[in-house]
Amino acid sequence: MRMELIQPFINAADAVFAESLQGPTKIMDLSMDEDTYRRKGVAALITIKGEIEGRVILDLSPDVAVKVASQLAGTEMEASEQLVRETVCELANMVIGNSVTLLNDAGFRFKVFPPEVHMDQAGLTGSVDTEALVICIETPCGEIYLNIAMHYLRRRRQERDTAHALD
Amino acid sequence: MKQFAALLRKDNRPVRYLVVDDSVFARKNLIKMIEMFGGEVAGEAGDGLTAIAEYGRSKPDIVLMDITMPQMEGIEAVERIVRQHADARIVMVSSVGYQENILAALQKGAKHFVQKPVKPEVLYEILRYVLSDDPNATGVPVALAGESRS
Numbered sequence: 001m002r003m004e005l006i007q008p009f010i011n012a013a014d015a016v017f018a019e020s021l022q023g024p025t026k027i028m029d030l031s032m033d034e035d036t037y038r039r040k041g042v043a044a045l046i047t048i049k050g051e052i053e054g055r056v057i058l059d060l061s062p063d064v065a066v067k068v069a070s071q072l073a074g075t076e077m078e079a080s081e082q083l084v085r086e087t088v089c090e091l092a093n094m095v096i097g098n099s100v101t102l103l104n105d106a107g108f109r110f111k112v113f114p115p116e117v118h119m120d121q122a123g124l125t126g127s128v129d130t131e132a133l134v135i136c137i138e139t140p141c142g143e144i145y146l147n148i149a150m151h152y153l154r155r156r157r158q159e160r161d162t163a164h165a166l167d
Numbered sequence: 168m169k170q171f172a173a174l175l176r177k178d179n180r181p182v183r184y185l186v187v188d189d190s191v192f193a194r195k196n197l198i199k200m201i202e203m204f205g206g207e208v209a210g211e212a213g214d215g216l217t218a219i220a221e222y223g224r225s226k227p228d229i230v231l232m233d234i235t236m237p238q239m240e241g242i243e244a245v246e247r248i249v250r251q252h253a254d255a256r257i258v259m260v261s262s263v264g265y266q267e268n269i270l271a272a273l274q275k276g277a278k279h280f281v282q283k284p285v286k287p288e289v290l291y292e293i294l295r296y297v298l299s300d301d302p303n304a305t306g307v308p309v310a311l312a313g314e315s316r317s
Contacts, residue, residue, distance in 0.1 A: 020284035072284075073192035074199040083192075090190045090262075093235065094283050097262030101282070104266060112263075114235065 005052055005103070005150035006133055012098035013058075013137060013146055020094065021071050023140030033134045037147050041065070042084050043118045044092035050110025052103065054150035058092040058115075064142035071141055081119070089115045091144070171291050173205025174298060176228060182298065183209035185227035187218040187244070188260070189236040193283070197231050197260065200287050204294065215239030215247075222248050222255065229294065232277070234261035234268060242272050249276030256297050260285060 010027075017025045037043075041061035048054050060068070062079070065087040069077040072090070077083055092115045100112055132149035174182050184201050186208060188194045198208055209225035212218040216239045222230065230248070234241040241259060248255050259272045262283040269280045278297045281290055 016284055019286065069192045073195035075195060077192060086190050086192070090193055093262040097283065100263065 002150060002152065005054070005152070006148050008099040008102040008106075009056055009095065009146065009148050009150075010135060012102065013095045013135075013144075016091070016094045016098055017137060017139045017144065020091075021068065021140050025140075026138045027135060028138045028143065029134075029136040031134050033132045033147065037132070037134075039118060040143075040145055042088050044088045044115040045118060046092055046096050046115050047113040048110050048150070049113070051108050051153055052110055052150055053153050054148070056092070056096060056150075057145075057147040058088065058095060059145040059147065060088065060091075061142065064139075064144065067141035068139075085117050085119070088117055095146075169203075169287065171204050171287070174291070174294055175205065181205055181207040182229060182294075183207050183225070183227045185210045185212065185218065185221055185225055185230045187212045187215070187221075187230060187236070187241065188233040189213045190233075193233070197285065200285065200290055201231075203287060204291055213237075215241055215244030218244045219247050219251075222252065228256065229297065230255065230257040231260050232257050234259060234263055234272070242268070242275055242277075245272060245277050246275040258290075258293060258297060260290075 014025055014027075037057055040059050042065060043057050043059040046056045046058075048056070062084045065084040066077060066079045068091060069083050069087040072087075096112060096115075103110070132147050135146045135148070137144050137146065176182055182204075184206050186194045186197050186201070188197065191213075194211055194213075198211075201208060209227040210221040212221045214236045218230070218232065218241075219239075232241045232245060241261070245257050245259070248257065255276070257277045259269070259277045259280045260283060261268065261280070272280060279293045281293055
């Protein structure tokens, strides 16, 4: 787990939630997860590929999504599947956009793929590299979860090459 | 809520904005800020193609343009609007704040960039700056009714 790659996402999430939801945020829970991710609500999955690789899942309940949308719009929004999808994507884009800026400034080059929204019952399939940090952030609109798995591409390759050489 | 001195055109009329974003509530959020700045919404669009048509129809003073949108992305829409209307004033509003995107938008003719979540005070200063280059705008905010100016 590379905290230097994960910290920018935590910092960005904290700043984005506090600014856009106009209130204090608090990290309620922090845990490691190596299994298939089980969604709490509606999840946006963003894949990152390049010098650093991994994925970030932003996950919140539909009720929280509607509260977030209403707060962002400054007016009461009517609940709908479309609104929930839009909200999860917009929030994920803001968190990723802000963390990408921090990581780009640190000199990393990579490509960010558009968010994929998951609303079905299935869990999100992991991969060999998905040792992830799961964070629950309490916001004025309710709990928002982040599941972050990031690693250095080059370092992983070197580790694998070394392991093969020792076989 | 923080109060802002109204940003007006030189003819003392409200600045007219075209708001382009595929997210309805992101547009509502920007419109709320525009109203705080004493502006007027000339039009809205949810993608780049519609934005081009809306620009031609509404002839806004300022466009607030998202980058990532369906059908046509914001940077391509900027290029096409500026090609047809060399005096267009477009401010990019996006969560994707990395250098390549900002540079690409500026090279295509955007005047400025603001990262989401948008802070009203940041957007206000950017609009002030962009409008100061506009022959129709004062560039200097007009005081709110009852507000003293020194």
